[in-house]
Amino acid sequence: MKPRVTIIGYGTMGRAIGKALEGKAAVTPADQGDSIASAKAADFAILSVKPQNSTEALAEIKKLKLGKKTILVSIMAGVSIKKISSLSGHDKIARVMPNLGLSVGSGIAGWITYGLSAEEKKKVKKFLDMIMENFEVQKEDDINKITAVSGSGPAYFFRFAETLSKAAEGLGFSPEEARRLVQKTFHASSLLAENAEYAELIKRVASKGGTTEAALKVLKFDKMTEKAVRAAYKRAKELNE
Numbered sequence: 001m002k003p004r005v006t007i008i009g010y011g012t013m014g015r016a017i018g019k020a021l022e023g024k025a026a027v028t029p030a031d032q033g034d035s036i037a038s039a040k041a042a043d044f045a046i047l048s049v050k051p052q053n054s055t056e057a058l059a060e061i062k063k064l065k066l067g068k069k070t071i072l073v074s075i076m077a078g079v080s081i082k083k084i085s086s087l088s089g090h091d092k093i094a095r096v097m098p099n100l101g102l103s104v105g106s107g108i109a110g111w112i113t114y115g116l117s118a119e120e121k122k123k124v125k126k127f128l129d130m131i132m133e134n135f136e137v138q139k140e141d142d143i144n145k146i147t148a149v150s151g152s153g154p155a156y157f158f159r160f161a162e163t164l165s166k167a168a169e170g171l172g173f174s175p176e177e178a179r180r181l182v183q184k185t186f187h188a189s190s191l192l193a194e195n196a197e198y199a200e201l202i203k204r205v206a207s208k209g210g211t212t213e214a215a216l217k218v219l220k221f222d223k224m225t226e227k228a229v230r231a232a233y234k235r236a237k238e239l240n241e
């Protein structure tokens with residue numbers, strides 16, 4: 001039997017999950033102002049509102065009182081299991097950190113559960129397997145770390161693509177030409193990275209004394225990226241407050 005799923009918060013991620021579940025689950029979306037009644041008898045109630053809206057959404061869930069078998073799945077950045085449990089009054093919880101990749105069938109998620117039997121944990125794994133690649137973590141804080149790496153990660157990539165595209169325009173290419181050059185390069189690079197180490201791939205492109213080496217001497221990413229990821233991790237922890 002297909003799992004019954006209620007998605008509370010039908011924005012970017014809620015919709016992406018709804019789409020990924022098409023034909024695989026009986027999905028009821030519930031956006032702001034919609035009834036969340038179907039969550040009571042659902043196998044999975046997915047909470048995909050912004051962390052800033054978590055208090056009101058969890059209060060609605062508490063008012064509804066989820067069924068004993070329902071697993072409350074939160075994909076919210078930062079909001080802890082302790083907070084989710086105390087504000088919802090529910091004690092079967094999975095905290096999952098996916099990313100936007102799931103909207104194109106290429107998502108990755110980390111997850112951890114609370115109050116679930118071994119059987120229920122298997123059910124969560126089976127459910128997540130339908131949507132995206134995933135793995136279980138042992139410490140809840142790892143969910144905040146995953147948020148900083150792969151949850152926010154697509155935006156780091158888009159920002160770099162955007163700046164490279166602007167640099168290409170600065171060299172005189174039209175916006176369309178710049179986008180084509182960047183898009184095709186990044187797509188191919190991602191495919192190449194499937195089967196080789198990053199350092200090895202860099203060596204394949206950058207020959208000694210060449211153009212790439214000249215650019216890489218200027219691109220001082222290491223410290224900046226580390227700082228950026230730490231800032232996202234710190235923010236994920238603050239969001240619980």
Ligand SMILES: NC(=O)c1ccc[n+]([C@@H]2O[C@H](COP(=O)([O-])OP(=O)(O)OC[C@H]3O[C@@H](n4cnc5c(N)ncnc54)[C@H](OP(=O)(O)O)[C@@H]3O)[C@@H](O)[C@H]2O)c1
Pocket residue numbers: 008009010011012013014030031032033048049050051053056057075076077097098099100151152
């Ligand atoms: N976007 C990402 O790439 C990403 C990746 C991983 C995890 N996440 C997490 O996923 C969650 C959702 O992010 P998002 O980007 O999808 O945000 P979003 O596009 O703003 O979607 C949130 C949706 O929740 C609705 N909503 C607000 N309060 C509600 C309530 N009380 N009951 C029902 N629906 C309510 C909003 O409706 P209105 O617009 O009408 O307010 C909106 O449609 C966040 O907690 C975020 O941390 C996001």
